[in-house]
Amino acid sequence: MILSAARRRLQSRAFADERAPEMIASRSFWADAGRRFLNNRMAVFSVGMLSLLILFSIFGNLFSRWSFEEIDWNVLGRIKEDGGPSLENGHWFGVDELGRDLYARVVQGTRTSLLVGFIAGPVSVMLGAMLGALAGYYGGRLDRTVLAAYTIWLAIPYIIFFVVWQAFFGRSMSQMILVIILVNWTAGLLIVRGQVMMLKNREFVDAARMLGMSDFKIIFRHLAPNVLWVVVIYTSIVIPEVIMMESLVSFLGVGIQEPNTSIGALLSQGASTMTFGTLWQLGFPAAIFVIAQVSLFYIGDGLRDALDPKER
Amino acid sequence: MFNYTLRRLLMVLPTLLILVIFAFYLMRLAPGGPFTSERPLPPAVMANVLERYGMDEPLHVQLWTYVSNILCCFDFGPSFSQKDRTVNDVIAQGFPVTLTYGFWSAVFVLVLGIPLGIIAALRHNGFWDYTMTGLAIFSQIFPNFVLAPLLVLLFTLSWGLLPGGGWNGGQWEYVVMPAIALGTSYMASVARLTRGSMLEVLNSPYIRTARAKGLPERTIIIRHALKPALLPTLTYMGPVFVYMITGSVFVDVFFSTGGIGQDFINGAYSRDYAILLGLAILYAVLTFALTLMVDLLYAWIDPKVRAGLS
Numbered sequence: 001m002i003l004s005a006a007r008r009r010l011q012s013r014a015f016a017d018e019r020a021p022e023m024i025a026s027r028s029f030w031a032d033a034g035r036r037f038l039n040n041r042m043a044v045f046s047v048g049m050l051s052l053l054i055l056f057s058i059f060g061n062l063f064s065r066w067s068f069e070e071i072d073w074n075v076l077g078r079i080k081e082d083g084g085p086s087l088e089n090g091h092w093f094g095v096d097e098l099g100r101d102l103y104a105r106v107v108q109g110t111r112t113s114l115l116v117g118f119i120a121g122p123v124s125v126m127l128g129a130m131l132g133a134l135a136g137y138y139g140g141r142l143d144r145t146v147l148a149a150y151t152i153w154l155a156i157p158y159i160i161f162f163v164v165w166q167a168f169f170g171r172s173m174s175q176m177i178l179v180i181i182l183v184n185w186t187a188g189l190l191i192v193r194g195q196v197m198m199l200k201n202r203e204f205v206d207a208a209r210m211l212g213m214s215d216f217k218i219i220f221r222h223l224a225p226n227v228l229w230v231v232v233i234y235t236s237i238v239i240p241e242v243i244m245m246e247s248l249v250s251f252l253g254v255g256i257q258e259p260n261t262s263i264g265a266l267l268s269q270g271a272s273t274m275t276f277g278t279l280w281q282l283g284f285p286a287a288i289f290v291i292a293q294v295s296l297f298y299i300g301d302g303l304r305d306a307l308d309p310k311e312r
Numbered sequence: 313m314f315n316y317t318l319r320r321l322l323m324v325l326p327t328l329l330i331l332v333i334f335a336f337y338l339m340r341l342a343p344g345g346p347f348t349s350e351r352p353l354p355p356a357v358m359a360n361v362l363e364r365y366g367m368d369e370p371l372h373v374q375l376w377t378y379v380s381n382i383l384c385c386f387d388f389g390p391s392f393s394q395k396d397r398t399v400n401d402v403i404a405q406g407f408p409v410t411l412t413y414g415f416w417s418a419v420f421v422l423v424l425g426i427p428l429g430i431i432a433a434l435r436h437n438g439f440w441d442y443t444m445t446g447l448a449i450f451s452q453i454f455p456n457f458v459l460a461p462l463l464v465l466l467f468t469l470s471w472g473l474l475p476g477g478g479w480n481g482g483q484w485e486y487v488v489m490p491a492i493a494l495g496t497s498y499m500a501s502v503a504r505l506t507r508g509s510m511l512e513v514l515n516s517p518y519i520r521t522a523r524a525k526g527l528p529e530r531t532i533i534i535r536h537a538l539k540p541a542l543l544p545t546l547t548y549m550g551p552v553f554v555y556m557i558t559g560s561v562f563v564d565v566f567f568s569t570g571g572i573g574q575d576f577i578n579g580a581y582s583r584d585y586a587i588l589l590g591l592a593i594l595y596a597v598l599t600f601a602l603t604l605m606v607d608l609l610y611a612w613i614d615p616k617v618r619a620g621l622s
Contacts, residue, residue, distance in 0.1 A: 152327050155599055159558040160576075160592045164335060167580035168342035244455055251457045252565055252577055264457070271461035271566070275469065275476075282461060293453045 033229075036306040043302025046295035053292055057111040065090030066101030068108045069259040075099055080277050094280040096266075097273050105261050106284055112173060112262040113292070116246045120177045121239035124184035129231050132189040133219055136196030143193075150186055158183045158245075166254040173256055176249075180242055188234040195227045229307040236300035240293055247289065263289050313611060313618060320607070324600050328593060329379075335592050336375050339585050346392035346583045365392065378589070388590040393582040399590035402575050407594070409479055410560050410571035413487050417495035417556060425499040426545065429506025433541075434533070436511060444503055451500035456559050460493040460566050477567040490563045498552045505548055510541040539613070546610050553602035557595055 009015055037043055066072065072091070075082040076099035083095040093102035135146040165179045199205065200223070208218050247264025249255050251271075256262050263285050270282030347353060347361055362368045366377060381387045388399035432444040454462070467489060468476035480486050513519065514537060522532045564573025572591055579587035611617045 152330065154554075155327065155596070155603065156331060157554055157558045157595050157599055159561050160335070160595055163561075163577065163580045164339060164588055164592070168339055168344075168583070248455070248457055248562060252562060254577065254580060267458065267461070271464075274461060274465060279465075282465075286458060286461075289458060290453055297449065297452060 029229075033306040037302050040302040040305060042298045043305075046298035046302070049291060049295040050299065053110065053288070053295070054114060057107060057114055060107035060110075061104060064092075064101065064104045064107065066104050068104040068261070069100060070104075071099045072101065073099065083278065085280055093284045094278070096269060096281055097278070100259075102266075102281060102284060105266060106263075106288060109261045109263045109266045109285065110288055110292075112256060112260065113243050113246060113264070113289075116173065116177055116180065116262070117239045117243040120180035120184070120246075121242040122235050123177075124181045124242075125188045125231060125235045125238050127181065127185045128187045128189035129192040129227070129234075131185070132192035133196045133223060133227065135189075136193035137200055137215065137219055137223070139197070146189070146193075150189060153186055159249075162245075162249055163252070163254050166249060171255065171257040173260070176246060176256060180245060183245075184238065184242065187238045188231060191230055191234065192227050195230055196223055199223055199226055233300070233304050233307055236296070236303045240296040240300070243292060243296070263292075316611070317604075317608065320604055324597075327600075328596060331592065331596055332379065332589065333375065335589055336378070336585075337371070339583070339588065340371055344583060346585065348583075365390070382593075388593075389586040391584055391587050393579065393584040393587070399586050402587060403572065403590065403594060406564075406570060406572035406575055409482065409569050410564060410573065412482050413490040413494065413563070413569065413571075414556060414560055416487055417491040418553070420491050420495040421499045421502055421552065425502030426506050426542070428499075428503040429508075429545075430510055430533070430538075430541075432503065432507040433510035433514060441507070444500075444507065448500040448504045451497040455497055456493050457562055457566070459496055460489070460563070463489050463493055477569070479569045486569070490567050490569055493567075494556055494559045494563050498555065502545055502548065502552070506541065506545050509544045510537065513537045513541045543610070543614055546606065546613065550603040550606040553606070554599050557598055557602075 072089070072095055075089070075091075075095055079095060079097065079099065082089075083091070083099070085092060085094045091101050091103065093106055096102050096105060131146055135143040161183055162179060165182075166175070169175055169179075196219075205218060205222060208222050213221070243263075246255065246262060247267065250262045250264030251268040253268070255265050258265075266285035267282065267289065270279075270285055274282050345367075347358065352358075353361070359368065366374060369377075378389065381389065386400075388403070391397050391399055391402060394402070428440075428444055428447075432441040435441050451459075464476045467474040474485050474489055476489075478486055519532060519537060522536050527536075560571065561573035561576060563569065564571035565577055568574065572594065575587055576591045578584070579591065
């Protein structure tokens with residue numbers, strides 16, 4: 001019944017007229033990809049979840065009765081009994097082991113983790129992509145140098161560098177972002193280099209060169225748009241990795257300085273007190289972490305399906 | 313093959329040297345030091361302490377002493393924060409611990425990951441396949457530092473089956489959770505990778521030929537499909553070992569196993585230059601050794617690669 005109605009509609013003249021302009025207009029690669037992405041229900045749902053999380057981290061404090069560093073002396077001695085999530089005293093997520101409002105702290109931690117992820121991730125991919133493009137385009141000694149540095153860098157577990165840097169140069173958020181970019185500059189390098197090496201021998205690059213364009217212009221005007229899809233996919237993979245990296249070092253205690261916090265630091269504190277029966281201190285940060293990772297995972301998946309020519 | 317090994321080994325020393333120089337200057341140029349505290353030491357005492365550790369000399373002289381001590385006598389110097397121990401003591405005590413559960417974790421990754429991947433490929437789109445895909449996503453979302461508290465919550469706090477931390481000379485109860493926490497996400501990656509390559513191999517023409525000859529399925533899988541299907545998994549083991557070394561720092565801290573990760577983090581807190589440098593070198597050497605091992609194994613198994621090397 002519904003099916004036949006749908007079929008009638010699809011075959012009707014009105015439908016054809018209505019859709020004709022859209023069909024005739026040539027569709028660009030990105031419009032095409034956007035359409036494919038929107039058809040992926042899980043990815044669209046994840047974008048919604050992530051947007052909610054971002055809104056939560058920005059505006060969450062409006063609903064909080066406490067600030068993230070204020071100690072509630074009323075519950076401090078009896079956290080296990082009175083410190084749990086409650087609507088009466090305004091601690092929606094309960095309090096942490098020092099009697100501070102966990103809701104406000106989770107808002108603050110989410111903000112830190114997302115900011116670090118969404119700044120450090122894209123910047124490090126851009127850096128790697130730029131180096132990769134230069135190495136691939138010019139080849140020769142530059143290429144060999146970059147590749148050698150890449151190999152050496154990958155052979156050193158990043159945690160060494162990370163811990164040393166964090167412990168010695170203070171633990172502010174900008175330091176954290178800086179060190180993540182320094183650790184992660186290899187992200188996306190190899191694949192962009194490969195793409196550029198393949199593209200630089202194509203006719204359109206020859207044509208551009210014959211028209212007298214400078215190398216710089218060729219790279220940014222002609223090659224960059226053609227490798228953009230790789231960069232987008234890679235960024236979507238690197239952002240959750242960066243958030244994870246940040247959480248790991250925060251868990252190890254060399255993350256962002258108290259009283260500021262991040263999801264990793266909250267997880268660590270929650271894990272250290274779980275023997276006392278205050279499980280909400282672990283549960284809420286863990287839930288936020290899982291929501292962020294799940295939605296980023298499916299968004300990345302959707303982007304890969306939408307953009308990668310091999311997936312089509 | 314021999315030349316290749318030699319070349320790789322020759323690469324190790326310069327790389328380590330770069331790491332040492334870089335880390336050395338990074339630490340020394342940062343403000344503060346192992347002997348700065350809330351209440352500053354009197355200048356005379358400070359000068360004495362610095363002289364005792366050879367820190368009154370110019371930086372490049374100190375660096376030279378450090379490197380030459382390692383090269384001549386394998387001496388990584390005294391620890392700054394733990395007065396009666398040398399870095400060699402710290403490593404001798406902590407490294408076996410990390411190595412033990414690291415080994416069992418690697419066993420867990422391979423012994424569970426590979427069969428899971430193969431079963432998932434054989435039962436393509438079946439129950440096991442979906443279970444495994446679920447597991448792969450699960451492990452991506454629950455990295456070791458989320459999984460470890462969960463494991464403790466279940467096995468220690470709820471069921472009381474396993475101790476929640478400590479080492480106790482490496483009895484098996486104390487090894488289980490660190491090994492699982494460290495390995496699970498890589499186990500899932502290995503399974504997913506094995507599944508992918510197994511599916512590809514099973515669809516290739518020579519497997520169809522083998523089937524057409526009427527070989528039993530078991531022979532086809534074991535004799536014909538397995539070896540080529542495992543090659544991508546093997547290449548992936550290099551990065552896995554590197555990740556596991558990173559993860560071991562966390563496991564040491566979380567489970568208080570007494571491994572070197574704990575010393576590393578404490579060293580960072582107390583600005584113990586000697587311990588930090590010594591352990592950084594150890595981690596880097598370990599990484600080189602493991603990746604080289606994987607690469608050589610790969611060349612040994614895959615004739616195409618072996619031909620490319622020589």
